[in-house]
Amino acid sequence: MTGQRLPTTENSAATTVAGAAPPWRAAGLRYFGYGFFLRGRFGVPVHKVSLDAGFTCPNVDGTVARGGCVFCDNRSFSPSRRLPRATIGEQLAIGMAKVRERFGVARFLAYFQPATNTYAPVERLRPLYEEALAHSHVVGLAIGTRPDCVPDDVLDLVDQLAAQRYVSLELGLQTIHDRSLAWMNRGCTHAAFVDAMARARGRHFEIGAHVILGLPGESRDDMLATADELARAGVDSVKLHNLYVVKGTPLADDVAAGRVILQSQAEYVETAVDFIERLPPTVVVERVSGEAPPDYFVGPAWCLQKAAVRLAIDAEFRRRDSYQGCRWAQTS
Numbered sequence: 458m459t460g461q462r463l464p465t466t467e468n469s470a471a472t473t474v475a476g477a478a479p480p481w482r483a484a485g486l487r488y489f490g491y492g493f494f495l496r497g498r499f500g501v502p503v504h505k506v507s508l509d510a511g512f513t514c515p516n517v518d519g520t521v522a523r524g525g526c527v528f529c530d531n532r533s534f535s536p537s538r539r540l541p542r543a544t545i546g547e548q549l550a551i552g553m554a555k556v557r558e559r560f561g562v563a564r565f566l567a568y569f570q571p572a573t574n575t576y577a578p579v580e581r582l583r584p585l586y587e588e589a590l591a592h593s594h595v596v597g598l599a600i601g602t603r604p605d606c607v608p609d610d611v612l613d614l615v616d617q618l619a620a621q622r623y624v625s626l627e628l629g630l631q632t633i634h635d636r637s638l639a640w641m642n643r644g645c646t647h648a649a650f651v652d653a654m655a656r657a658r659g660r661h662f663e664i665g666a667h668v669i670l671g672l673p674g675e676s677r678d679d680m681l682a683t684a685d686e687l688a689r690a691g692v693d694s695v696k697l698h699n700l701y702v703v704k705g706t707p708l709a710d711d712v713a714a715g716r717v718i719l720q721s722q723a724e725y726v727e728t729a730v731d732f733i734e735r736l737p738p739t740v741v742v743e744r745v746s747g748e749a750p751p752d753y754f755v756g757p758a759w760c761l762q763k764a765a766v767r768l769a770i771d772a773e774f775r776r777r778d779s780y781q782g783c784r785w786a787q788t789s
């Protein structure tokens with residue numbers, strides 16, 4: 458990834474010419490937010506609709522581990538508890554109605570979200586993805602998965618779809634540090650991400666990475682090393698959130714017993730701004746806060762106030778008079 462991102466026919470918001478301020482800065486933003494990206498890419502407001510296609514996960518079903526990640530409420534997608542799902546078309550209709558009512562948008566990204574959404578043979582994946590793309594109000598796909606679950610034939614399928622339509626492949630990186638991945642029972646190491654990026658980069662689809670800040674045992678420098686690696690790896694987007702706790706998970710027990718201490722909002726905001734400052738200005742920052750249904754949520758309480766977290770991050774950028782990429786230029 459360099460400071461120059463080639464424009465697609467529609468992707469004017471992402472275009473950065475070396476030496477010129479990126480469009481999001483001209484719009485008064487401190488980082489390349491997702492809403493700004495979507496408006497530039499599609500010309501109209503777009504919102505994601507989450508779909509559950511009934512996948513499980515290799516560290517839930519025992520292929521690489523059992524029990525899943527320590528923070529993941531994976532009971533609903535353990536193999537023994539998978540229930541018949543509504544069809545993709547039915548889920549889209551329900552999800553679009555809700556999003557339309559709440560946000561007033563008319564175009565959608567079909568987001569294959571829970572579990573590992575490439576964890577199946579291509580013969581099963583293709584009709585699911587194609588059914589979502591066939592809906593007249595769907596402008597593209599987002600596919601959440603693990604870096605160790607993207608074999609070449611799956612990447613070829615995603616590439617074929619992305620040659621015609623917008624597709625983002627979201628890889629759950631979380632951290633580049635293997636000791637943290639072992640702590641969370643991830644069932645893979647950072648080498649899987651490096652390998653996935655090497656095979657996925659340069660295709661038609663965009664590549665996103667999910668990152669968690671505040672993992673136990675990670676110093677500020679450890680977290681910023683993950684930012685530097687993302688800048689080097691050439692991802693197109695990043696989703697950030699703090700480590701938060703969902704009921705019934707091993708992490709909930711660790712936090713209750715005092716074995717894991719969660720970040721305060723002030724700590725998270727400072728680290729998130731440090732992190733974003735080190736990303737290239739062309740990387741879309743899709744998310745800066747976590748999401749969990751309040752019924753399942755344990756803490757920290759502050760991260761349920763997503764708007765307040767976003768405002769605090771903006772305020773910290775203004776206090777520093779800094780912006781995304783200001784430290785990337787210094788470290789590249």
Ligand code: SF4
Pocket residue numbers: 514515516517524525526529530531571572573603629643
């Ligand atoms: S890889 Fe993702 S879906 Fe699987 S257990 Fe971990 S967080 Fe949950």
